[in-house]
Amino acid sequence: MTPNTQIIANAQHCARLFRLGRDIEAALNMVDLIDSAMPFITSLPADQQAESTRVLSEILQCQERQDWLGVADWLEVEFVALCNAVDNELNIST
Numbered sequence: 287m288t289p290n291t292q293i294i295a296n297a298q299h300c301a302r303l304f305r306l307g308r309d310i311e312a313a314l315n316m317v318d319l320i321d322s323a324m325p326f327i328t329s330l331p332a333d334q335q336a337e338s339t340r341v342l343s344e345i346l347q348c349q350e351r352q353d354w355l356g357v358a359d360w361l362e363v364e365f366v367a368l369c370n371a372v373d374n375e376l377n378i379s380t
Contacts, residue, residue: 293369294366294370298361300315305355313349316345320342326369327368327372334368334371344364345357
């Protein structure tokens, strides 16, 4: 299992917690999730880093509104797609 596969699994788990209404536990997990993903995100080209900033901003805006389903959706769809882009970029580079 690659580190990025673990990040994707953690994002999906975190999204499930938000969907279950366990927002405090999910928010704590999300902090760890984003911290673990940052080294991979910063390795992306500038245009993909801009996209990652947009995705993270949308997640945080949903969190500020306490829109837990929105946070879950962004984590499961866009954040996972972002992680897959990192995997693709790393595979192309090697």
